[in-house]
Amino acid sequence: MDDLTEMLKGTLEGCVLEIIGREETYGYAITRRLNELGFADVIEGTVYTILLRLEKNGLVRVTKRPSELGPPRKFYALDDAGREELGRFWAKWEYLSSRIDKLKEGGR
Amino acid sequence: MDDLTEMLKGTLEGCVLEIIGREETYGYAITRRLNELGFADVIEGTVYTILLRLEKNGLVRVTKRPSELGPPRKFYALDDAGREELGRFWAKWEYLSSRIDKLKEGGR
DNA sequence: TACCACTATACGGTATCACCGAGTAGCCCG
DNA sequence: CGGGCTACTCGGTGATACCGTATAGTGGTA
Secondary structure, rough: OOHHHHHHHOOOOOHHHHHHHHEEEEEEEEEHHHHHHOOOOOHHHHHHHHHHHHHOOOEEEEEEEEEEOOEEEEEEEOOHHHHHHHHHHHHHHHHHHHHHHHHHHOOO | OOOOOOOOOOHHHHHHHHHHHHEEEEEEHHHHHHHOOOOOOOOHHHHHHHHHHHHOOOEEEEEEEEOEEEEEEEEEOHHHHHHHHHHHHHHHHHHHHHHHHHHHHOOO
């Protein structure tokens, strides 16, 4: 698949929120998860910038824990603001994707 | 609906291509069409920047024609490169939206 | 006439976002 | 000890939608 970067803007952050919402996890694992899910070219650096932004915006709770096989991990979990933001994200996605699909099907 | 600007990045240009692909039309009318289609907050300035970019990238054929009720209009039509780009856009959209919907449905 | 609304386009500047590159660091294995 | 995997940080880049302002033609109306 071609380059998706522009199309990911505004949606990748929501995907990360969704993954964190499922279970407390950390950056490196989130990146691997995204790659599995078909976001093949998403790289660690991108995910970390998103995580730092989420933290700065007060959407996540962060806990540092040692790892058995490497440096310590920063685990992320959604707080209430994060859950609300996730809800808004899916509402926007629903809205936008329905409009675009309608346009595609000859929308009038 | 909340602010969709970030989510529109990478998709709005494709929507404009699709509209132009249906019939030769001009900026002001494209804006009105987008508004009707649910892209309610998209404004003229945004559409004109996209159109100038399409022209610069050689995806459209441009014809200036007088209007009965205002300044002259610049009509846009897709050329071959534009049609190819439109195809790539829909392929990317299909790919991305299917992945995101799968993630939403509990994607594994 | 003077003003306003609608139509129609252009353009410089801004914010945001995903991405890149380089760096730091811990752990394991040959 | 060197390479490879794990794990995070941070400064900078490029693309995009958006904002504000300017310009300009047309028609209505007070």
